Amino acid sequence: MRNKLKLRFSLATLLIAVTAASIWLATTSKQARDQEVGVAGVESNEGVVQFETTLDVPDWLRNAVGQEYFRDETTVDFATNQGRQQRTGEPKATDANLRHLESLDSIEILELGNNSDVTDLGLAHLKSLRRLTTVYLYRTGIRGPGLVHLADLPKLEAISLSDTRLDDSGVTHLGRMTRLTWARLDNTKVTDASMSELAKATALKTLTLSNTEITDTGLMHLARLDRLDTLDVRGTGVTFDGVARLKRLLPNCQVTVTFGLGTLPQDESLFVDGYTPSSGEINAKLKELRIDGEVQTDATRPGSPIVTFRLFDSTLSNEVVLDLIEHMPDLEVLNLRRGLVGDDFVKGVGGLRNIKHLSLQATRITDDGLQYLSLLPNLKELILTETDVTDAGLAHLRSLRGVRSITLNSTRVTIGGIEGLRQSLPTCSVSW
Structure with a gap:
């Protein structure tokens, strides 16, 4: 009897298990x-x-x-x-x-x-x-x-x-x-x-x-x-x-916040008027003033000209920075990430015809300043990340046929503006 109950229980358990598994x-x-x-x-x-x-x-x-x-x-x-x-x-x-x-x-x-x-x-x-x-x-x-x-x-x-x-x-x-x-x-x-x-x-x-x-x-x-x-x-x-x-x-x-919020640009020149500082003097002055920047030269060329200028987190005004680069006629790389320079600075840079790389990330550049980029015939790479550039400003970039890379992350441009720029510059990589 006990074995029969055990068997019935086992069969019932098996049936329940099979049913549950089936469900x-x-x-x-x-x-x-x-x-x-x-x-x-x-x-x-x-x-x-x-x-x-x-x-x-x-x-x-x-x-x-x-x-x-x-x-x-x-x-x-x-x-x-x-x-x-x-x-x-x-x-x-x-x-x-x-x-x-x-x-x-x-x-x-x-x-x-x-x-x-x-x-x-x-x-x-x-x-x-x-x-x-x-x-x-x-x-x-x-x-x-x-x-x-x-x-x-x-x-x-x-x-x-x-x-x-x-x-x-x-x-x-x-x-x-x-x-x-x-x-x-x-x-x-x-x-x-x-x-x-x-x-x-x-x-x-x-x-x-x-x-x-x-x-x-x-x-x-x-x-x-x-x-x-x-x-x-x-x-x-x-x-x-x-x-x-x-x-x-x-x-x-x-x-x-926007770099320099509430800060007035520093207008005092780093060197006296009429003086042409060497690359070493420029680097020494930047270090003395605790400014994050440096210049680099090309020792393979006659006179070892300054070819690179980097300036980060700077409160120097348009005029002060323009005074500095006036002594860098062979400049090829200009990186001004996070600074108070704006449209007037870009207008003044037009005389540096050898510039190939220009970064104006997190500066005060606007649509109006972009029109002056056409004065840089050898420009290949342009970085405008974190600026107030809009679709209206992109119209000025469409004439930059020689540019191969434009970066516009964190700006006010739209996908329509980007697509229009890409159509105008088919050989240029436009990042957004």
């Missing part, structure tokens, strides 16, 4: 099929899918059943190659083909940057991605209304909307993202009007608002973000006093 297999099979269809849809548009193994099972079982039963899709990337398919040149991601993501509910990181055909309508396909932690939407067609579909995602911690037409109405949805710790809103249309809404995202630790219309008024709303430790407001309307007030309220927050 699991049926459910998992459908999920796996749906996921494979989604993966195929992504890959057909040259999107890249990365997987993570979810169950450690023997190889024989994995081979027998199929690896798709034991893995999850954790990352999908549509951004490479400027969001264009190599074989056709068509967009990788559009509102329509984002539907393939709906069955990939294990995605944690989604890269949609550089896909201008992705708009607010397409974001509706992302609302089922409950594991999503990071989404990149820079240089897309997003304006803001579609962010409502992301606002309630329970694990979303990071979002990039750089270089989009995001406006204040869209920021309202960002304020609902209670776990958001990292946000890039640089080069968008956000203003002071939405900063009170953004301040509702109280988990924020890192926030980039560079090249927006933010002023001291909006800055004060951000003081409510008591976890904020990094804030970038370069190229905005904030003032030195406004930043100082914010720092008093958020003493542990590192605030990055």
Whole structure:
């Protein structure tokens, strides 16, 4: 009798186990099929899918059943190659083909940057991605209304909307993202009007608002973000006093501002008028004044002329720097990263016809100053990163037929302006 009960119990247990396994297999099979269809849809548009193994099972079982039963899709990337398919040149991601993501509910990181055909309508396909932690939407067609579909995602911690037409109405949805710790809103249309809404995202630790219309008024709303430790407001309307007030309220927050904010250019010449300093004297004077800069000579040429001049984090005025380079007629490399020089300086540099490399990163150059670059016939490489250059200024660059590389990262230019510049200069590499 005991053996019969044991046998019945064993058979019942086996039946339950088989039934449970069958249900699991049926459910998992459908999920796996749906996921494979989604993966195929992504890959057909040259999107890249990365997987993570979810169950450690023997190889024989994995081979027998199929690896798709034991893995999850954790990352999908549509951004490479400027969001264009190599074989056709068509967009990788559009509102329509984002539907393939709906069955990939294990995605944690989604890269949609550089896909201008992705708009607010397409974001509706992302609302089922409950594991999503990071989404990149820079240089897309997003304006803001579609962010409502992301606002309630329970694990979303990071979002990039750089270089989009995001406006204040869209920021309202960002304020609902209670776990958001990292946000890039640089080069968008956000203003002071939405900063009170953004301040509702109280988990924020890192926030980039560079090249927006933010002023001291909006800055004060951000003081409510008591976890904020990094804030970038370069190229905005904030003032030195406004930043100082914010720092008093958020003493542990590192605030990055436009170089030289609140600083007047230094107008005192480094050498007396009429004196021509040697390369050694120039380097000695820069060291004496604790200025991060140096000149280099070419000893292989007669007279060992100065061919390179580097000047970083300098508050020297246009006139003072022009006085220095007046003694460098053979200059080929001029690197003025982070300085107070601007349009008048570029106008004055026109006499240095041997310059091949010119970096004006994080200086006060504007669209008006770019017209004078045509005075540099041998210019090959131009760096305008972190300046106030806009699409209007790019018109002046279209005549620089000899230039082979132009860098415009963190400026106010748009994708339309970049594409127009690339068409005008087909042999030039334009980075943005």
